[in-house]
Amino acid sequence: MDRHEAAAVRPLTLAWVSRHLEAGETIVGTEALHGGITAEMRRLTIGTRDGGTRDLVLRTFVGMEHAEDGLTREAGALTLLPGTGVPAPALVAVDPTATHCEYPSLLMTHLPGRTVLGDEGLRTRVALLARQLVAIHALRPAERPREYVTLTTADTVVTPKGADAAAWAAAIDVIRKPAPPYEGRFLHRDFQPGNVLFDVPPGRPADTRITGVVDWVQTSWGPADLDVAHCSTNLALLHGPAWGPRFAEAYEEAGGVPAADAGERLYWRVRDALAFSEDVRLVSRPWREAGRTELTTQAVEERLDAYVTGLMDAPD
Known part of the structure; x- marks a missing residue:
């Protein structure tokens, strides 16, 4: 799978994501995120009504046995964490049983920052x-x-x-x-x-x-x-x-x-x-x-x- 294919969002999932955007917003870009072991991760760039952009993150489990349990747990955590002082994404939508998407999926907000795995600091x-x-x-x-x-x-x-x-x-x-x-x-x-x-x-x-x-x-x-x-x-x-x-x-x-x-x-x-x-x-x-x-x-x-x-x- 090349980078373009990895970044592409499947049709049913694309439609599901679109239904959870604000009025007048559209998906203008997708990027595969690397580093995960069990899930496909994508950053979605959303075009806003005022001409700007914002990012969301899409998690998709393909062929994972316990996908429903994992996404249900994550959705519960992301619902709990706002206001606690623990910086975590906000939940946008979840489809843990792939009722609407090709595979179990979760949509969340994108956070600033990056992982740092080097020895310095x-x-x-x-x-x-x-x-x-x-x-x-x-x-x-x-x-x-x-x-x-x-x-x-x-x-x-x-x-x-x-x-x-x-x-x-x-x-x-x-x-x-x-x-x-x-x-x-x-x-x-x-x-x-x-x-x-x-x-x-x-x-x-x-x-x-x-x-x-x-x-x-x-x-x-x-x-x-x-x-x-x-x-x-x-x-x-x-x-x-x-x-x-x-x-x-x-x-x-x-x-x-x-x-x-x-x-x-x-x-x-x-x-x-x-x-x-x-x-x-x-x-x-x-x-x-x-x-x-x-x-x-x-x-x-x-x-x-x-x-x-x-x-x-x-x-x-």
Whole structure:
């Protein structure tokens, strides 16, 4: 599929989007957005009645088994978040069962900013990410989202070639145990640098700020440690194993409250890290497309091994 084909909106979906525009508005441009794993993402440029333009974002799930659930969760989150201080897109329309569109789709507003996956300015961004996650966990919706789900089991973990076999065996034994008790929190469930938009003023990295948090299709209710663990693993793979524990520290410094017991914290961090083992190739591809070409599958597997080994070697 070339860029033109990827950007094209299917006819039924195009008609559906058009019905949700303001009077006198038309779609004047489309652009495929890259970086997602499970959905087709497009930016739609809308011509307004006064001759200006505005942008919307269209998410489409093609051949995804749980599309209805994911889009329903995202629609619920985007309805909840306005006025909370958490910067997120506003919901325009959703068709979770493809009643009107070719495939399940969601239309939302477009936020300013961009994802930043490079190493420069990382310390500043980690602190911002931690504070943002604390704010998300502070939300208390009148109606809770569905309980979290974890799919990785001791039998599905894939130990990387050349990994520390003893450390991985010990890690796998950790997740054989039942999940520890927890106090429930509102979870993003895929909070990581690829789903956060930043404004980085040229020459003023210290003035960096978060402009948006996107991709709310896995919104859940569960342990805060699960979100912390997920961002920690992503940072460890993107920037080096030491950044995983550093994010967990930054979360506490920002006022976040993880599990009091070290063994419970370890359970969630190990569980999330092992989940990445099942398809490192799929996870690392968007990072390479975004310019981190050095993050080959092998390089990411090596970082994952170092991170898991570090978790198992860390003092209680």
